[in-house]
Amino acid sequence: MSGKLRTQPVLWSRRRTVVSALALAAVMAALPESGAGSGPFTGAPSALGLWRNRNATRAIGRRYLAERPHEADATHLARHLFGDGGAVPVSLADIRQAVVAARNRDFAQGDTVLVDGWLLARSEARLCALSVLS
């Protein structure tokens, strides 16, 4: 998939939410079980450039959802990640940009969660939660 930025200023819809959630889930699923990894899945994490380890992702996600079971819904999580009614990212690069923007916004607004003492942007934790649901 191209790394070039492509976003479409369309109205938010449940279908779009699901598409984005599924795109993320597909990337999550392609992550290696642990470590930087090698083999057929090596390209996926580097394409997204955000994480490397599916087990760890899911561990954070499980911890997050255990404390917030009402968020255990892929649509809900994706909507929070990309916002209501805004441009919906449809490419890997767009998703990455949106995730980074959400993370920076969270830190700026103090919208953070603590996981094992680590200070995480809520969007980071929600991404991990999405991986649990995928």
Next chain:
Amino acid sequence: MLMDLAQLEPDSTLDADIAIIGAGAAGIALACELAGSGRETWLIESGDFDFDAATQALYAGKNIGTPYAPLDTVRLRYFGGSTNHWGGHCRPLDPIDFERRDWVPHSGWPIERKDLDPFYARAQDYCQLGPYRYDAATWPGVKDKVLPFAPDKLGTRVWQISPPTRFGEVYRDRLVKAPDVRVLMHANVMEIVANADAGAVTAVRLGTLQGRTATLRPRTLIVACGGIENARLLLASTGVEKTGIGNRNDLVGRFFMEHPHALAAYAVRKADLERFALYYGELKQADGTVLHAKPGLAESLQRQRRLLSGCVDLGYGYDRSEGYLALRDLGKNLSSGRFERFGRDVLDVLGDLDDAAGGVCRTASHEAVLWLASNSEQVPDPESRVTLGDDKDSLGMRRVKLDWRVSEVEKRNVRAVCTIVGEELARLGLGRLRLDPWLLSDDPRWHDIEGRFHHMGTTRMSDDAKQGVVDRDGRVHGYGNLYIAGSSIFPTSGYANPTLTIVALAIRLADHLKQKGA
């Protein structure tokens, strides 16, 4: 003139216009300011010009509250006082520190920061500092070192670093040569004597460790013995007021405050260490002024979230910290591809954090870890206090008991400050933060708490005699000629090191006495 009580005639009676008890930062600054004023000023020092174990032992006492260092190690009892071991960090209190804040019980000074600004400016010289400028933007040499924190959350709080000035060494000759100053050595004040209606001090009883005694009769007396000893001396002077001089409202010794210090968090550094140079180090400016800085809470955020004043010490290379040890292990695990602990997986899963952790692995350097330590105001607490115990020192004076209280409020504040710093480090891509477990636990106790040897609040300032021991001029309520100098008169502590404020208040008091014709 230099005098020694041990050399005076036994049971001498001496007269003075002004007597200052204690030759520390406050006492020496006061004496310097009064020198040349035509008033015969006596500066009374318990010790010698060098450390003496027997004199120092007079400071021993008992800690009965929050764990604290032995009381005979947290201050020094010889000419120059605790400036003989201070680190030289200087900064004025912030304007908000002087305000009455409805979320900080017992807060509020009767004076404002602007009232003290001219005296802070003069105090700079006493502490051998640069110009009175504490805004990083006004120092061209550090502007590019200031991290671009969101101004509504954090600011860069600048300190100036004194050489550090050893007041005893630097000002000894000036005082000894001053024609109207008498420096009296080896003179321990054992009691302040008041008149029958407890409205004025009439005399001070002096004694040496060897038993030589004298009586000093000052027209004006200033007690400047430090945040613990000021209270002790008032409480021990029970000839007229049975609970101690100036203690008719049971306030002397209460509201003891420190700057509680503990490692609170660490961060995996992502940016070059040089980016943090202003914060972990000291940067010398073109004019010779040495600057240091800390990330501190924005005043607007304190108001909005009802927080105490606070900032964090930021450093690196604490190679015994939990942070370093954890990250050292992480580096090894990254190398081997093992991820055994959830916390380490957290590090691995987050891209920028992952990169930084990889740096730990590659460099195996503890410099990759930034540590954050608390530097916070305390809530004034009347139960945090200095009292007198039953044990007596070699002069027959009752030793102190210190019941230092640190509350859950301060712990929550440290957590809030660290979290905000962590948010900003992450937002700026400079590092990622992990809070220490003790800070997240429900246990109100702190882990490895220490004090900074900043003793404040025990004779607090207020215009209301029911709320404070001294008035806005430092005069003890109810007494016409008794004053207190030093950090014991601080109603709140702020987070800044107290010495600059101590000296500023001493200069202000000297001006007051001169204007009053004391």
